[in-house]
Amino acid sequence: MTIATDARGAPATGRVWDRLKNFLVYGANSNPGEPRIPFYRHTLVVRLTHWLNAGVLTIMLMSGLQIFNATPALYWGKQSDFAHPLVSFVAYQNADGDIVKGETRFGSWRFDTTGVLGASRVDGEMRARAFPDWATLPGPQWLAMGRVWHFFFAWLFVINGVLFALYAFTAGHIRALVPTGRDLRNLPHEIVEHAKLHFPKGEAAKHYNPLQKLTYFTVIFILGPLVALTGLTMSPTLDAAFPFLPWVFGGRQSARTIHFICAFSFLGFFIIHLIMVFLSGTWNNVRSMITGRYRIDATPSGGARA
Amino acid sequence: MLKSDRRNLLRGLTLGTAGVALSGCKSLSQTQWVQDVLYSAEGLTRRVQRLFAGSHALATEYTRADIAPVFRTNGSINPPTQAYQRHVSEGFKNWRILVNGLVEHPLSLSIADLRKLPSRTQITRHDCVEGWSCIGQWTGAQLKLVLAMAKPKQNVRYVVFYCADPMEDLDGDGVPDSAFYYESHDLLEATHPQTLLAYELNGGPLPVANGAPVRLRAERQLGYKQAKYIQRIELVESYAHIAGGRGGYWEDQGYNWYGGI
Numbered sequence: 289m290t291i292a293t294d295a296r297g298a299p300a301t302g303r304v305w306d307r308l309k310n311f312l313v314y315g316a317n318s319n320p321g322e323p324r325i326p327f328y329r330h331t332l333v334v335r336l337t338h339w340l341n342a343g344v345l346t347i348m349l350m351s352g353l354q355i356f357n358a359t360p361a362l363y364w365g366k367q368s369d370f371a372h373p374l375v376s377f378v379a380y381q382n383a384d385g386d387i388v389k390g391e392t393r394f395g396s397w398r399f400d401t402t403g404v405l406g407a408s409r410v411d412g413e414m415r416a417r418a419f420p421d422w423a424t425l426p427g428p429q430w431l432a433m434g435r436v437w438h439f440f441f442a443w444l445f446v447i448n449g450v451l452f453a454l455y456a457f458t459a460g461h462i463r464a465l466v467p468t469g470r471d472l473r474n475l476p477h478e479i480v481e482h483a484k485l486h487f488p489k490g491e492a493a494k495h496y497n498p499l500q501k502l503t504y505f506t507v508i509f510i511l512g513p514l515v516a517l518t519g520l521t522m523s524p525t526l527d528a529a530f531p532f533l534p535w536v537f538g539g540r541q542s543a544r545t546i547h548f549i550c551a552f553s554f555l556g557f558f559i560i561h562l563i564m565v566f567l568s569g570t571w572n573n574v575r576s577m578i579t580g581r582y583r584i585d586a587t588p589s590g591g592a593r594a
Numbered sequence: 595m596l597k598s599d600r601r602n603l604l605r606g607l608t609l610g611t612a613g614v615a616l617s618g619c620k621s622l623s624q625t626q627w628v629q630d631v632l633y634s635a636e637g638l639t640r641r642v643q644r645l646f647a648g649s650h651a652l653a654t655e656y657t658r659a660d661i662a663p664v665f666r667t668n669g670s671i672n673p674p675t676q677a678y679q680r681h682v683s684e685g686f687k688n689w690r691i692l693v694n695g696l697v698e699h700p701l702s703l704s705i706a707d708l709r710k711l712p713s714r715t716q717i718t719r720h721d722c723v724e725g726w727s728c729i730g731q732w733t734g735a736q737l738k739l740v741l742a743m744a745k746p747k748q749n750v751r752y753v754v755f756y757c758a759d760p761m762e763d764l765d766g767d768g769v770p771d772s773a774f775y776y777e778s779h780d781l782l783e784a785t786h787p788q789t790l791l792a793y794e795l796n797g798g799p800l801p802v803a804n805g806a807p808v809r810l811r812a813e814r815q816l817g818y819k820q821a822k823y824i825q826r827i828e829l830v831e832s833y834a835h836i837a838g839g840r841g842g843y844w845e846d847q848g849y850n851w852y853g854g855i
Binding site: 366433443530 | 622623629631632633634635636638639643644646647648651652653654656660662666719721722723724725726727728729813814815816844847848849850854855
C-alpha cells in the first residue's frame with residue numbers, strides 16, 4: 289500500500305491531523321483524498337432494531353449480573369451440586385468479619401480477583417459480591433429490582449428480535465446475512481485480510497463480507513434465540529408447560545450456565561464489534577447506522593471478494 | 595389500559611438509554627414511575643406463562659436417584675419464638691392449621707388430621723429466586739382437598755398462608771420477633787394437583803429447617819412462594835389489606851407476586 293505524500297507541503301502537524309481525522313472517519317486502510325461513493329447502507333428497520341438492541345442488551349447484561357450475584361456460582365445438570373460448581377466467586381473475611389479477598393474459581397483453579405470479582409468496594413466498603421457495582425443494575429445488591437429490570441427488558445429484547453426476523457425474512461434482508469458456500473471457502477483469506485486491516489472497498493464494500501455474515505448470522509439467529517430459550521428454561525412454570533426445554537439443555541442449572549455463556553458471548557461480540565467499527569472508520573460506520581448513508585472508497589481493494 | 599401500556603412501553607424505551615448512563619447509580623431504580631413501568635411487565639409475563647402452562651401442566655417429577663443428599667435450606671431455618679420452640683418440643687402434636695376467611699366451614703386441622711387425608715408424594719425440583727435448584731421428595735395432602743373441605747365462597751380469589759417465622763427484629767436484640775412470613779397464591783395455583791400441604795421430606799417428617807411441621811409446595815413457582823411453618827390459611831378476595839398489601843413478605847420487599855419465573 290502506498291502512502292499519499294502531502295503535495296501541498298503542509299506542516300507536519302497538519303498532515304498528522306488530516307490522517308487522524310481520515311482514520312476516525314474512514315478507517316485504517318483508507319487514504320485521505322480517496323474518491324468516495326455515497327451508498328445507502330442500512331434500512332430504517334435495521335437501524336432502529338440495532339440501536340434498540342444495543343440499549344436493551346446492555347440493560348439485560350447488567351441486570352443479569354445483578355441476578356447472578358445472588359448465587360455467584362454456575363453448575364451443570366438438573367440441580368445445583370453445591371460442592372462442585374463449574375465456576376464460582378468466593379469472598380474471604382478476616383477474624384473481624386471484614387471482607388479482605390475475592391477469588392474466582394474455575395474447577396480447581398483459583399485466581400485472586402480482589403476488587404473486581406468475588407469481592408469489591410461498594411461506597412468505599414469491601415463487600416462480598418461476584419460482579420462489582422459498576423457492572424450491575426441496580427449497582428448495590430438488590431435482587432428484586434434486578435429481576436424487574438431484566439424481565440421488563442426481556443420482553444423488548446424478544447419483541448425487537450421477532451420484528452427484526454420478520455423483516456429479514458419478508459424484505460429479503462436474510463440473504464445479506466446467510467453465509468454462502470463461497471463465503472465459507474473464502475473465510476481463511478478473509479481472516480488474513482482482516483488481520484492486515486484490509487477492509488473491502490469499491491463494489492465489495494456494498495455487501496457484508498464473509499466474516500461479517502458469519503458473525504451477524506451467529507449472533508442474531510443462534511445466540512439470540514439461545515439466550516432467550518435458556519432464560520425461559522429457568523422459569524419453573526414454563527418448564528411445566530414445556531418439559532423438553534430443560535431436557536434439551538441438560539437441566540435447569542445447565543440452562544443457567546449456557547445463559548451466562550451466551551451473555552458473555554454477546555459481550556465478546558460487542559467488544560470486537562466496537563474494535564472493528566473503530567478500525568474500519570468510526571464516523572462512517574456510526575453515521576450509516578444513524579442515517580443509513582455510508583461512503584465507500586471508490587478504488588477497489590486488491591483481494592478477490594465475494 | 596392499552597393507552598397506558600403503550601405509554602409505559604415508550605417510557606421503557608427512554609429508560610433503555612437512560613439506564614445505561616445511570617446504572618452505577620441506584621436513583622433510577624428508586625424512582626416511582628420507573629418502578630411502575632418496570633413492574634408493568636409482570637402482568638404480561640403472568641398471563642403469557644399461564645396461557646402455556648394453564649391450570650394442569652405438571653412440573654416434571656424426578657426419580658429417587660435424583661434426590662439431593664441434603665435439601666438446601668434458605669430463609670428462616672428455625673423460628674426463634676417461644677411458641678414455635680414449644681411446638682418443636684411437643685413434636686407438633688398441638689399444632690393447628692386454621693382454614694378461614696371466605697369459607698362456609700372454617701377448619702382447625704392437626705397434623706394427624708392432615709395425614710388422614712389422601713396423600714400425594716412427588717419428587718420435584720425446587721428453584722430458588724436466587725438461582726439455585728435442589729431436588730427433593732415431598733409428601734402431603736393436596737391443598738385443593740383441604741380447600742374443598744372448607745367450602746370456599748363464590749368471591750374467593752386468593753389463598754393466603756400465614757406462617758410462624760418472624761422475619762424482622764423489632765427490639766434490636768438480634769432475634770427476629772415481628773413481621774411474620776406470609777404468602778399468597780391465586781386459586782389456579784392453589785388447586786393445582788401438585789400443590790401440597792407437605793409434612794414429609796424424603797420419606798421422613800419435615801425437618802424444622804425446611805418448614806416443620808407443614809409447608810406449602812407449589813411446584814411451578816419459585817421457592818419464596820412456598821410458605822413454611824404454616825399456621826393459618828385464609829381465603830380472600832384481595833390481599834391488598836394484608837401487611838404491605840402486595841401479597842407476601844418478600845413481595846412487600848419488592849419481589850414480584852408472580853413467582854413463575
